[in-house]
Amino acid sequence: MGVRRADLRIGRLTGAAVLIAVTIIASPARAAPSPGPQPAQAAASAALARVTAQVSIQYGGPRLPATVLVRLQPPFAAGDAELLLSMFHAEGHVINRRVLEPIARGVYRIEFPFPSGGYWGYYMRFGQGQAGFVSNGIVALAPAAGTVDNFTAQFRSGLRRAPPYVQPLGYAAFAVIAALALAGVWMTLAWLRNAGLSRSAR
Amino acid sequence: VLHQVGPERHRTAGPDLWALGVLPVLAAGAAAGFLGIYWDISWHIDKGRDSFFTPPHNFIYANMSIVLAASLYGMWRDRRQTPFHLPAGGHRFQAGIVIVAVGAALVLAFAPLDELWHRLFGVDVTVWGPMHLVGILGLVLTRLGGLVCAWLDRELTADPARRRLLGDVALFFAIVLVGGSMVAVAEYEFVVPQYPMVWHPILLGALPVFTLVLVARLAPRPWAATLVTLGFTALRLALAGWLIAASHLDLAGLSRPVIPLLIPAGLAVDLLVARGARGWIAGLASGAVTLAVNGLLIDAAASATGGIHLVWTSTTLERAVVPALLLSALLGAAGAAVAGALGDRAAEGTPEGQLVSHGSPSR
Numbered sequence: 001m002g003v004r005r006a007d008l009r010i011g012r013l014t015g016a017a018v019l020i021a022v023t024i025i026a027s028p029a030r031a032a033p034s035p036g037p038q039p040a041q042a043a044a045s046a047a048l049a050r051v052t053a054q055v056s057i058q059y060g061g062p063r064l065p066a067t068v069l070v071r072l073q074p075p076f077a078a079g080d081a082e083l084l085l086s087m088f089h090a091e092g093h094v095i096n097r098r099v100l101e102p103i104a105r106g107v108y109r110i111e112f113p114f115p116s117g118g119y120w121g122y123y124m125r126f127g128q129g130q131a132g133f134v135s136n137g138i139v140a141l142a143p144a145a146g147t148v149d150n151f152t153a154q155f156r157s158g159l160r161r162a163p164p165y166v167q168p169l170g171y172a173a174f175a176v177i178a179a180l181a182l183a184g185v186w187m188t189l190a191w192l193r194n195a196g197l198s199r200s201a202r
Numbered sequence: 203v204l205h206q207v208g209p210e211r212h213r214t215a216g217p218d219l220w221a222l223g224v225l226p227v228l229a230a231g232a233a234a235g236f237l238g239i240y241w242d243i244s245w246h247i248d249k250g251r252d253s254f255f256t257p258p259h260n261f262i263y264a265n266m267s268i269v270l271a272a273s274l275y276g277m278w279r280d281r282r283q284t285p286f287h288l289p290a291g292g293h294r295f296q297a298g299i300v301i302v303a304v305g306a307a308l309v310l311a312f313a314p315l316d317e318l319w320h321r322l323f324g325v326d327v328t329v330w331g332p333m334h335l336v337g338i339l340g341l342v343l344t345r346l347g348g349l350v351c352a353w354l355d356r357e358l359t360a361d362p363a364r365r366r367l368l369g370d371v372a373l374f375f376a377i378v379l380v381g382g383s384m385v386a387v388a389e390y391e392f393v394v395p396q397y398p399m400v401w402h403p404i405l406l407g408a409l410p411v412f413t414l415v416l417v418a419r420l421a422p423r424p425w426a427a428t429l430v431t432l433g434f435t436a437l438r439l440a441l442a443g444w445l446i447a448a449s450h451l452d453l454a455g456l457s458r459p460v461i462p463l464l465i466p467a468g469l470a471v472d473l474l475v476a477r478g479a480r481g482w483i484a485g486l487a488s489g490a491v492t493l494a495v496n497g498l499l500i501d502a503a504a505s506a507t508g509g510i511h512l513v514w515t516s517t518t519l520e521r522a523v524v525p526a527l528l529l530s531a532l533l534g535a536a537g538a539a540v541a542g543a544l545g546d547r548a549a550e551g552t553p554e555g556q557l558v559s560h561g562s563p564s565r
Binding site: 081082084086095097098099101125128129130132134158159160161162166167170171173174177178181184185188189190191192193195 | 285286300301304308324326328332335336339343346354394397399456457540
C-alpha cells in the first residue's frame with residue numbers, strides 16, 4: 001500500500017516536472033528572442049559574417065560618469081537581445097561591467113565612470129553561449145569634459161570554428177547524461193524508501 | 203525502523219563512514235571543490251583559459267580524484283549489512299556513497315570530455331557549456347551523496363553524541379550542496395552572463411529550494427534551513443577572502459561574485475515546514491521570498507550607491523516570476539520527496555510517515 005502510494009507520488013512529481021520544465025524553457029525563450037536574423041532574412045546571414053559596433057564615449061567632466069553609446073552594425077545582429085559591456089582599466093583599477101537592454105534596435109546606452117585616461121580594455125558580447133558574438137580589445141581614452149572618444153569594435157562568432165548544430169548537440173548529450181544520472185539517484189532513493197517500508201511492515 | 207532493526211544490530215556492527223575517515227575527506231573535498239570552481243571562473247574571466255593545467259583546474263581535478271578514491275575506499279571498506287546498504291551482486295554498498303561515486307566519476311569524466319570539446323569546437327567561455335554542466339551535475343551529486351551518507355549513518359546509530367555529529371555533517375553537506383547548486387548562476391553573480399538575464403532570477407529563486415526543503419524536513423537541528431543559509435553566507439564570505447588572497451598572489455583576477463541573500467528564504471522554509479506545509483508550498487514561498495529580497499533590497503541598494511550588483515530590470519523580473527515560482531514549487535516537492543525517502547520528521551505524523559520514518563526518539 002505504502003509502496004504504491006510512493007510510486008504514485010513519484011509519478012505525479014515526474015509529470016509535474018515535465019510540465020513545468022516545458023513552461024520554464026518556453027517562457028524565457030519567448031520573452032527573450034535569440035539574436036541573429038529571422039528565417040526570412042536570408043540576406044542577413046551574410047551580413048552577420050561581419051558584425052561591428054560603433055562605440056562613442058562622451059565625457060561629462062571630473063568625477064562625473066561618461067555616457068557610453070554602442071551602435072551595432074548591422075542593427076539587427078543582436079535582435080532584441082541584451083549586450084554585455086565591460087570596460088576596465090588596463091591595470092585593473094576600475095571595472096565597469098553591465099548587461100544592457102537595447103534602447104532601439106542595435107543601440108545600447110550606459111553611464112560608466114572613467115576616472116583616468118590611458119589604456120582601457122573592453123569586452124562586449126551578445127547571443128547565447130558558444131553561439132554568441134564577442135568583441136574585445138584595448139583603446140586609449142582621454143577623458144576631458146565635453147570631449148567624445150570614438151572607436152570601432154569588430155565582433156567574432158563563437159561558432160566560427162564549429163558547425164551551428166554543435167551547441168544543441170552538446171546540450172542533448174548533457175540531457176541524456178543528466179537523465180541517466182538522476183534516474184540512478186532517484187532509483188537509489190526509491191529503493192531506500194521501499195527498504196524502509198518493507199522492514200517497517202515486518 | 204531502528205528499534206525494529208535492533209535485534210539485528212550485531213549484524214550491522216562495523217565502522218561507519220565517519221570512523222573510516224571517508225566522510226571527513228568527502229566534506230573537505232566538497233568545500234575545496236566549491237572554492238576551486240569559483241577560483242576557476244574568476245581565472246577564466248580575468249586571465250583566460252590558457253591551458254588544461256591551470257592552477258584552479260589542477261586544484262579541482264586533484265580534489266575530485268581524492269573524493270572518488272575516498273568513495274571507492276568507502277564502498278570497499280563499509281561492509282555492514284543494514285537496510286540502507288544496497289545489495290549488488292555479493293556485496294552491499296551504502297546508498298549515499300554510491301551517489302558520491304557517480305558524482306565524482308562524472309566530474310572526472312567531464313575534464314577530458316571538456317578538453318576534447320574545446321579542441322574540436324573551440325572554447326565555449328560559459329559555465330553552461332554542455333560539458334561544464336556535466337561537471338556541475340557531478341559536483342552537486344557528490345554533495346547530495348555526502349548528505350545521504352551522513353544521514354543514513356546517523357540513522358544507524360543510537361549514540362546521541364554520534365547522531366548529533368552526523369546530523370551536523372549532514373547540515374554541512376547541505377550548505378555545500380546549496381553552494382554547489384548556485385554555481386549554475388555564477389556568471390550572473392560575476393556579471394558576465396552568457397545567456398539572457400531572465401534566467402538569473404529564475405534559478406536564484408529556485409535552485410536553493412531543493413536543499414532547504416530537504417534539510418528542513420530532515421531537521422537534524424531546529425531551524426535547519428536557516429542554519430544552512432547562514433552557513434552558505436559564511437562560505438561565500440570565506441570564498442571572497444580566498445579570491446582576494448589569490449588575487450594578491452597573482453593567482454586570480456579582480457572579479458568577485460555578488461553574494462545572494464538566501465537567509466530569509468531559509469527562515470520562510472523553516473516556518474512553513476514546522477507548520478506542516480507541503481514541500482511545494484514551502485518551495486513556492488522560498489522562491490518568492492528570494493526574488494523579493496534580492497530583487498527589491500539588493501538591487502535597489504546597488505542602484506542607490508552606483509554599485510554593480512544584481513541588474514534585474516522590471517522587465518526581467520516580470521518575465522522571470524512565473525517560471526521561477528513554478529520551478530521553486532517543483533524543487534520544493536522534490537526536496538520533500540527525497541526527505542521522505544530518507545525518513546523525514548515531517549512524514550512521521552501521517553499514516554504513511556509512520557511507515558517510512560527512520561527516526562528515533564533521540565531527535
